[in-house]
Amino acid sequence: MNEIPLTHILFVSTALFFIGMYGFFTRRNMITILMSIELILNSVNINFVAFNKYLFPQNLDGIFFTIFIISIAAAEAAVAIAIIINMYRSLHSVDVNETSELKF
Amino acid sequence: MNSTSIMFYIIAAFILSTGILAVTTGKIFRSAIWLLFSLMGIAALYFWMQVEFIAAVQIIIYVGGIIVLIIFSIFLTQKSGEEMPKPLRKRTLFSLLAVCFGFAFTYLIIYQYGFNSGEAPFELKIADIGMQMLSTTEHGFILPFEVISILLLAALIGSIVIAMKVKTTEK
Numbered sequence: 001m002n003e004i005p006l007t008h009i010l011f012v013s014t015a016l017f018f019i020g021m022y023g024f025f026t027r028r029n030m031i032t033i034l035m036s037i038e039l040i041l042n043s044v045n046i047n048f049v050a051f052n053k054y055l056f057p058q059n060l061d062g063i064f065f066t067i068f069i070i071s072i073a074a075a076e077a078a079v080a081i082a083i084i085i086n087m088y089r090s091l092h093s094v095d096v097n098e099t100s101e102l103k104f
Numbered sequence: 105m106n107s108t109s110i111m112f113y114i115i116a117a118f119i120l121s122t123g124i125l126a127v128t129t130g131k132i133f134r135s136a137i138w139l140l141f142s143l144m145g146i147a148a149l150y151f152w153m154q155v156e157f158i159a160a161v162q163i164i165i166y167v168g169g170i171i172v173l174i175i176f177s178i179f180l181t182q183k184s185g186e187e188m189p190k191p192l193r194k195r196t197l198f199s200l201l202a203v204c205f206g207f208a209f210t211y212l213i214i215y216q217y218g219f220n221s222g223e224a225p226f227e228l229k230i231a232d233i234g235m236q237m238l239s240t241t242e243h244g245f246i247l248p249f250e251v252i253s254i255l256l257l258a259a260l261i262g263s264i265v266i267a268m269k270v271k272t273t274e275k
Contacts, residue, residue: 004112006221010214012116012149016123016142018207023127025199026191031178032132035139038170039123042146045158053153055219057226060236064245066158070165071252075259077170081177082263088181089269 009050016043030084030094034077041073108152115152119145133175133184140171157230 020039027033045066052062088094091101119142126138143166150159178184237245 003106004109006219007215008112008116009149009153011211012119014207014210014214015120018203018210019120019123019127021206022199022203025202026196027127028191029132029182029188031174031182032127032135032188035135035174036127038139038166039126039142042143042166045162046146046149049150049153049155049158053155053226054221057224060228060232063155063158063228063233064237064248067161068248068252070161071256074165074169075256077173078263079259079266081173082267084177085180085267094181 006050006054009046009054013043013046013050016040016046028095028097030080030087030096033096034080034084038073038077041069045069112149112152115145115148119149130187130190131185132178132182132188136171136174136178139174140167143167143171154226155228157228157233 017040020036020043023036023039024033027036048062048066048069052059056062084094087099091099093099122138122142122145126135126142129135129138143162147159147162147167150156150162236243237249240246
């Protein structure tokens, strides 16, 4: 177990964070942008669990932060999908380039 | 190089390859399915790190909840068989550059930091999580627990109110 150094796990989470960032930059559809945000949040969760396991094995704080991040991500996804469905109903599109009604 | 570390590298390659496919594939439904595989790989990574509770929570909430929600919203708003329009060549190039630079910068910092790991073996008992979550002493998490319950209630009511169809009443 401990022959894998912590930096290899951090490599996975950093790469996943920047993959999500790439999707966030290139996609123009709101649902795929939401998927990229989910990838970013998951990479943060991997970080918390790995730090808790490797650096502070006597505490449980990273586990609690992970649980709270997962529940906030669930609430955020529910609200975001409600907004997307409402926007589709009024604009017939979920493309971020066409949603300019709130611009000054 | 024993079987445990080989398992880790297989899981890591699975997570990263399905993650890349999830953000680059052309059809939106396929993108959701690749995201599902990536989240399952992350749950496998939690099993590998022997935090079984978080792995179970990951499978229940992400795979069973959020992905199903995303697939339903794709069915409600998109023509899921069609190709999405490709991003501009210039935008792809510059975001690839920004992402590669950011990754190299961040990983260089992580690589040079030199973590010193703790000595005690890590052992996760679910009873400990429950006791600490609801304890009112110094290291208890009762207050964030209550706040998050209020937040979940507010998100529930808010998403119902936002997505509700407003009846057009003519008088």
